[in-house]
Amino acid sequence: MGELPDEAALVARARQGDTRAFDELITRHREKIYMHAYHMLRSEDDAVEIAQETFIRAWKSLSRFDGKAALSSWLYRIATNAVIDLCRRRRSHPEVEVDVGPMKVDPASQTTPHRGEVPGASVDRAEIRRRIEAALLQLSPEHRAVVVLKELEDLSYEEIAARVGCSLGTVMSRLHYARKHLQTLLRDLHEEL
């Protein structure tokens, strides 16, 4: 309760160009924005880049922040849009493949690396994680955002709508299709487990 006016005061100071106040706002929100970006992109470097991009965009459009919604919701929305923009840029100019192809073998190595499970052995945790991440990254960024916010960050539909910047109905619809898609992608994994 005591923090809200303080944050409003920081926002007001930041609007007038006070970078120290903005620095304090970054410190308060950077962890959550980073976590959200990481959930969306599954890459530490990308998540840090998105966090930076989010705060830079926020600084530029601080005059348009009316204060009706919480600052955190506004920042989440900027972060989600930044992730979507990054995904679109990469779709049109792909830099790296999401799925890892066959491993290169160092001619000087003594052992041969292998990928995939040994027949009969159970799927190890790293492999499970890799397959879940790959499945999540196959969802569109808009669908991924609602799944991440609902299932990993435990937000309500209303909070998700505010943070993604769409209606409640759109959130429910996206969540429905995203869940179906994700279940289809992970069906094999369920069977193996």
Place this chain on the structure above:
Amino acid sequence: MKNSDDREWEKTRNLLREHLTVPPLTNPDFINSRVLEAIEREERPRPAASGWSLRWLFWSGATALLMAGLLTAVLMPREFGLRSHDEFISQVISARAEMPQLSVTGFQVPDGRGVVLWMEGVDYIPAGEGVR
């Protein structure tokens, strides 16, 4: 009682929550410093440069307009005002000849002290001919 879809999804959700962990932010202050650097970089040159060029553009435009207005006000009435006959050095008084290849132009000085005839198309004026 949950239906089978819900149970299926619960399994998937548990799988997501168990395996999709987030590594801690190793150097959180890095984000602050990078953001503040970017803000400083973007704000420093732009307002000065754009402000200066806009002011410069405004004042040079205004000065040019003022100069054009002044020149117009000072010079134009003299150029287009009515002139008296005295201001001319000479004036054409006739341009008539009986031979088609001959052209004759006469100039009269305004105070009437002399006339100049300019003839083209003849090598000489025969002695028997007079200028009328």
